[in-house]
Amino acid sequence: MIRYLTIFCFILSTSYAEAGGGWTQGKKELYLKFGQQWVIFNQFYDKDGATITDRSRSFGTTSLYAEYGISDRLTGIVYFPFYSKSTLFEQKNSANGMVLHDGETFSSIGDTNIAIKYGLLTQSRIVVSASLTLGLPVGEVNKGTDGSLQTGDGEFNQMISLDFSSSIKVAGAYPYVSLNTGFNNRTEGFSDEFRYGFETGIGAGKWNIIFKVFGVKSFYNGSVDDNLFFEGLLSNNTEYTIVSPELAFKMSDKWGVSASMAKAISGQLMYVQPSYTMGVFFDLDI
Template sequence: MPVSNNMLKTVLTVLYTFLLGLGCCFTTLPLLAQSGWTKVKTEGFYQLGYNHFSSDAYFTLDGEELKTNDFTQNSLVFYGEYGVTDKFTVIANWPLQVWNGFSSTETVSGLGDLRLELKHALLKKHLPLSIAIAPEIPIGKANNFAQSKLNDFESINLPSGDGEFNIWTTLATSFSLPNAPLYVNLFGTYNFRTQYDGISFSDQIGLGIELGYKIADLVWVNSRINALTSVDDIEVITDFVRGDGTEYTSYSFGAAVPVYRNIHLSLNYRNYADFIFERRNIYSAGTFSFGVYYVRKIEKP
């Protein structure tokens, strides 16, 4: 049967829309560094950070790399920790604004989902060990359509939030050397996912390690490896803009320097590889981040 122009146009439109939508599989809330330590009562850490990501390399559910239009995401994120007691810390991670767009679409923006973490110290002295429960509250824009620059009648959903309520449960431990400014954090996490608009998502398992060292008693540097995999074997992208079936291994390098009293400047670079879990259902490239943070310490008598 000959292919009509209208049928061909429809097929191309669907393919174009599919490739555009894949970009939202890059999440604004990657696995964070976790530690076994909790804050001392009333102590705090507050950071405002800016992240920039751009990529045309999409990895399918089969791990195959595809080249698409450039997808760019920028985000302004607040992160804070507060010691309610010496053993209980409240943590907030909230993208205050997320900008998403392809080179072939307009850029759309919106509030991101709020991750509110409740962290409790199981052990404090010899080997700090903590457990944390972190609900991710879907207050961001689950539907945020960007208009195509190529065809006025086409648009694609580039949400700033995934519309899904999920809960991260994390077990973390840390240790430091008594006579050297060196620390190590290890953690494992389980993400219990639910559904959005009648579509259920696979749970996820994550793990990570972080090493930090203070140079000249002034500059903290760190390196991290994070990895994420899906519990279920996802064969079909049921809703590709929500990141179902996303897997990756990421590595990052960062530094923090004091600028005035308890105010610091932080810089970080993060990218992806395949040495623990292969990249699947994700755009892959480097993310550049910088931020300013304030540390509130309690003066010892």
């Protein structure tokens, strides 16, 4: 039977994909987003990519995401899940209804990302930026009776990435395309990762329609066994490709609301069911 899995790199990868492509914020401009993300899952891709079923779990975060223009080229970025909750649902015998395992839950703040983004090309048809992201292991690991509840992965990671974006005006709308590539250095014996992403969208009036594809490939250079239940986490050598449609509506020039879904269409050591996010965002000048 598969070991209990709760894989936080998926939750973190959605925040990683939040960053606004190759564009940086203007000086003293602030973008804020308060988001609620959740997933309920009982199916997983195993290490061979096959789908298997295990005990039902859920994970959710209430988070703040912020981008602030330190200068016209330099943007500071923070992703802070100030409330994260991991749940292991009650398990019953399907034949007689007897409780086999009681349900459990654990909550705390979650692993936090801080980043800086620098605009390499800002005035050309294709804008290019470089980012350095630090993943701070401030969440908790190894909680619950079996040690499988946690709100972080217990390792400090550093990621460098490049973003390429372009947009043109077409009949009053603003379609755009962005490409992302990055290298994520992980510690505590976890394998390093290659990350990639594609995003396209269109802004028309108050509406923004966005579609993202992003994923992770492992370098398989870690020392942690990816078949073992490691301190409540099994997140080494995780790989996936995720698709994520998003719809945003601006209530005014200063704020709006958004909704998105993220679904792994392939992967290994990764859960199958989609996650959902609702958000409220603000565009401010300080």
